[in-house]
Structures are given as structure tokens and as C-alpha cells.
Amino acid sequence: SYELTQPPSVSVSPGQTATITCAGHNLGNKYVCWYQQKPGQSPVLVIYQDNVRPSGIPERFSASNSGNTATLTISGTQAMDEADYYCQVWDSSAIIFGGGTKLTVL
Amino acid sequence: EVQLVESGGGLVQPGGSLRLSCVASGFTLSSYSMNWVRQAPGKGLEWVSYISSSTNTIYYADSVKGRFTISRDNAKNSLYLQMNSLRAEDTAMYYCVREVVGATDYFDFWGQGTVVTVSS
Numbered sequence: 001s002y003e004l005t006q007p008p009s010v011s012v013s014p015g016q017t018a019t020i021t022c023a024g025h026n027l028g029n030k031y032v033c034w035y036q037q038k039p040g041q042s043p044v045l046v047i048y049q050d051n052v053r054p055s056g057i058p059e060r061f062s063a064s065n066s067g068n069t070a071t072l073t074i075s076g077t078q079a080m081d082e083a084d085y086y087c088q089v090w091d092s093s094a095i096i097f098g099g100g101t102k103l104t105v106l
Numbered sequence: 107e108v109q110l111v112e113s114g115g116g117l118v119q120p121g122g123s124l125r126l127s128c129v130a131s132g133f134t135l136s137s138y139s140m141n142w143v144r145q146a147p148g149k150g151l152e153w154v155s156y157i158s159s160s161t162n163t164i165y166y167a168d169s170v171k172g173r174f175t176i177s178r179d180n181a182k183n184s185l186y187l188q189m190n191s192l193r194a195e196d197t198a199m200y201y202c203v204r205e206v207v208g209a210t211d212y213f214d215f216w217g218q219g220t221v222v223t224v225s226s
Contacts, residue, residue: 001168031211033213035151035213037151042216042217042218043151043201043213043216044216045212045214048206048214049210049212054214084150086150086151088213090211093165094153094165094167095143095153095156096153097150097151097153098150099150100150
């Protein structure tokens with residue numbers, strides 16, 4: 001079955017750029033979504049179709065997808081961006097989530 | 107305002123059954139595919155099941171195939187998950203999730219979830 005691999009944790013200083021990766025076989029041939037989940041809250045869509053931000057998501061969130069790796073980039077990271085981030089794709093007749101990355105802003 | 111309100115969770119013994127419900131408001135349920143996604147305590151997201159808007163297409167994760175059944179009643183704006191032969195590893199928060207289907211598919215709205223605990 002298809003697998004998505006994310007780093008368990010990423011740390012970034014406030015105002016700096018955070019980069020979260022998601023790896024999968026020929027991932028560039030699939031559309032990737034990214035979700036943000038803060039403690040005690042339901043996930044929120046932050047990117048769909050590889051690099052499209054839904055309405056209401058700040059411009060500092062951007063993403064790309066090529067080859068075997070998708071990347072979520074948060075520019076000018078703020079304390080409020082501290083959360084778990086999950087990548088997700090459709091593969092055949094199943095929906096696959098990455099294991100999640102805990103972003104710490106310190 | 108879009109709302110998805112899950113209910114039906116609780117404590118159940120291994121081997122038991124539960125039926126989760128999700129009531130949608132603020133949009134027309136029949137226009138959307140829907141999913142159940144779960145999250146075990148302290149763990150990541152795990153997709154459970156998908157049902158298309160017309161119920162023509164249904165998918166299950168291998169971990170629940172043969173034990174769980176997804177269904178919907180568009181007239182009642184409701185989504186369901188019948189869970190049988192429950193196991194300890196089914197313990198999780200269960201989310202009802204709306205999916206946009208088109209050129210690309212994505213989960214655009216999540217409910218607050220209902221907790222299922224399988225324990226003796």
C-alpha cells in the first residue's frame with residue numbers, strides 16, 4: 001500500500017521559514033493536500049491541489065510537489081502556526097495520510 | 107454556517123458494536139462525498155471510509171473492512187458509521203469530514219468528532 005513519510009518534528013524560530021516535507025513514491029504524480037491541527041481542535045485544510053490556499057489561509061503558507069517529495073513552507077512563522085501538520089493524497093481507492101509533523105515555534 | 111455534528115461515541119467492550127451519526131447543516135449533504143477519519147489518542151490521522159454523494163461508491167480502509175459499514179441518508183442530512191466487532195485498536199476520536207470532489211479532491215470541513223473507547 002502507498003505510504004507518505006513526514007519528519008516527526010520540525011522546529012523554527014519566530015519570523016523564520018519552516019519547511020515540512022512529505023515523501024512518497026512518484027508523489028509528484030498525485031495531488032497533495034495539507035492539514036493543520038492544533039491541540040484539542042479538528043484539522044483544518046491549509047493547502048489543496050499541491051499549492052492552492054483555501055480562502056482564509058494566510059499567504060505565508062505555500063507548498064510545492066515534485067518528484068517524490070511535497071513541501072509545505074511557512075514564511076515568517078508565527079507562534080500561532082505551532083501545530084501538527086499532515087499531508088494527504090488519494091491512492092487508488094484509499095485516502096492516505098502522512099504520519100504528521102509537529103511544528104514547534106521557539 | 108457549515109456544521110457537522112457527530113454523535114454516538116462511547117465506551118464499548120471488545121467485540122461490541124456502535125453506530126456513529128453525523129448531522130450536517132448549512133449545506134446540502136447530497137452534493138458532497140463524505141468520509142470518516144479517526145485519530146487514536148496521541149496518534150496521527152487515519153482515514154476510515156468514504157461514500158460518494160449518490161452512495162454509488164464506497165471505500166474502506168483495510169483495517170476496518172468487513173467490520174464497519176458507512177451509509178448516508180441525504181433526506182435527513184445524515185451520515186452514519188456502523189461499527190461491529192470492535193477492537194481495542196479502534197479506540198479513537200472519529201471525525202465526520204466533508205470532501206470536495208472535482209478536478210482534485212480535498213477535505214474542506216471537519217466535524218468536532220466523537221470519542222469511541224473500546225475496553226473491557
